[in-house]
Amino acid sequence: MEEFRYISLFKFQKVPIYAHWSLCIIMLFVVVLSFQYSFIFVSVISILAIMLIHELGHLLLANKLGLKTYRINLYLIHASCERHLSNSEYENHLVAWGGVLAQAVVFVPSLLFFHIFINDLPDYLLISLFFLGHVSLLTALFNLLPLPYFDGSSCWKALPLFFKKKYYKKM
Numbered sequence: 425m426e427e428f429r430y431i432s433l434f435k436f437q438k439v440p441i442y443a444h445w446s447l448c449i450i451m452l453f454v455v456v457l458s459f460q461y462s463f464i465f466v467s468v469i470s471i472l473a474i475m476l477i478h479e480l481g482h483l484l485l486a487n488k489l490g491l492k493t494y495r496i497n498l499y500l501i502h503a504s505c506e507r508h509l510s511n512s513e514y515e516n517h518l519v520a521w522g523g524v525l526a527q528a529v530v531f532v533p534s535l536l537f538f539h540i541f542i543n544d545l546p547d548y549l550l551i552s553l554f555f556l557g558h559v560s561l562l563t564a565l566f567n568l569l570p571l572p573y574f575d576g577s578s579c580w581k582a583l584p585l586f587f588k589k590k591y592y593k594k595m
């Protein structure tokens with residue numbers, strides 16, 4: 425029953441990526457609106473790209489630690505990455521860094537490109553770079569706040585565990 429609520433998009437490193445039905449309906453509206461307002465289409469695709477890049481970051485870091493990711497779900501304003509939890513508390517908190525790190529890999533060059541080529545690039549590319557740069561940086565910072573449901577509620581806990589591991593290794 426669960427599967428009827430999602431549309432399968434593609435696979436990344438054998439992990440299926442799904443879009444929730446609510447997102448698909450909104451995308452239909454966006455496509456219709458984009459005939460008149462193309463910036464809406466570019467903006468929405470850029471936001472989806474940020475969400476996907478974020479979740480792929482979790483996936484790649486989980487893979488690196490040997491933790492299996494089952495699926496990635498894209499919703500209207502958020503996404504989720506379902507994965508196997510490690511027995512190690514440190515590894516679980518470390519995977520929480522994957523999302524913002526992947527965003528940083530994209531927002532740093534996007535910010536640079538935006539400001540260097542602001543007078544030379546067409547509008548649709550500038551809009552896209554604005555989202556992948558400025559908006560992505562803001563959402564990454566917001567996501568690092570130590571609040572429930574945010575990565576910040578988990579990722580910062582990796583730091584003391586990292587130094588604890590290092591300390592015990594030395595002994």
Ligand SMILES: [Zn+2]
Pocket residue numbers: 478482520523524575
């Ligand atoms: Zn995340």
